[in-house]
Amino acid sequence: MTCDEAEILLQALIDGELDAGHARDVENHVEGCPHCAAMLKDYREMSKAMADDGVRYTAPPALRARIEAALPQPRQLQSRRAVLRGFAMGSAVSALAATGLVAIVLRHDDMERIQSEVVSAHLRSLQAGHLTDVISTDQHTVKPWFNGRLDVSPPVIDLTAQGFTLIGGRLDYVDARAIGAVVYRRRQHVINLFVSQTASTEHRPARIETIQGFNIRHWSDRGLNYWAVSDLAKDELADFGERFESSMRSGTAG
Incomplete structure (x- = not known):
């Protein structure tokens, strides 16, 4: 395993998201690589610090309002539904709907x-x-x-x-x-x-x-x-x- 590969998986290792084989590969690499070992230590200290209630930040109401304002408005959502209804009028999609299949339309x-x-x-x-x-x-x-x-x-x-x-x-x-x-x-x-x-x-x-x-x-x-x-x-x-x-x-x- 190279350092580039290990660096990608270090966070997943800390969070317990790797299977036994990948976890063992990363741990074996870290044992023989001072650079990745130091990075793993830093990540663990960072995770521990972030888990402390004292460093958590609660977003103010004004920020929530700004985020909601940036989200698609009802008219835009309605427009998307209209597009999907238009697809449904086509014979191919109608056949899919008749058999209970769902088509994924990606924008x-x-x-x-x-x-x-x-x-x-x-x-x-x-x-x-x-x-x-x-x-x-x-x-x-x-x-x-x-x-x-x-x-x-x-x-x-x-x-x-x-x-x-x-x-x-x-x-x-x-x-x-x-x-x-x-x-x-x-x-x-x-x-x-x-x-x-x-x-x-x-x-x-x-x-x-x-x-x-x-x-x-x-x-x-x-x-x-x-x-x-x-x-x-x-x-x-x-x-x-x-x-x-x-x-x-x-x-x-x-």
Whole structure:
């Protein structure tokens, strides 16, 4: 483990958010790295100080009023509802509504919030016992497990031969909706592939961004949104996404 990787996970270690394997890796690195050991000590002292009631700050009413004034007003919210009603008039979305499916319509100004929630879901998964609901390296075991638990079951692809080991799947929640997460591992790095339904069937090319020290590769295809999240380097995460998309095009998905 490098110092850059350890620094990302130090806070999660303090908060007890890492599984046993990741916690052990960080602790082993800290034992042999004076720089990270000092940083961990500083973080722990800071957390202890912040827990003291004497340093807590209560926001004044004026600040609350300013924040509320900056939030979307009822007219803006009504406008969003009108947009959603307009989508509902289309035959495709009407068919979804008739079968009880819910389409996630993402606006550009929602993207940053959604990606932050995806990173939070990734961090939650690193807690002990939270990574998988079904453990299997067999795509034909993981794929059927989602059936009946989600309206649209995410595609599951075995990329073990390409260096990305399928280890299972689970249900998670993003934007207050149930979402499927297919879990892979690259060496000691976890990759969560979150999959949700979208109203659009057009293909949107992949983009990679970094949020809170984690890389996110996001793309859309065939009515599904994909977010691959990991602390892997961007080039390796891009390689994972390209191999996944290539397998989807060749029809090898489970």
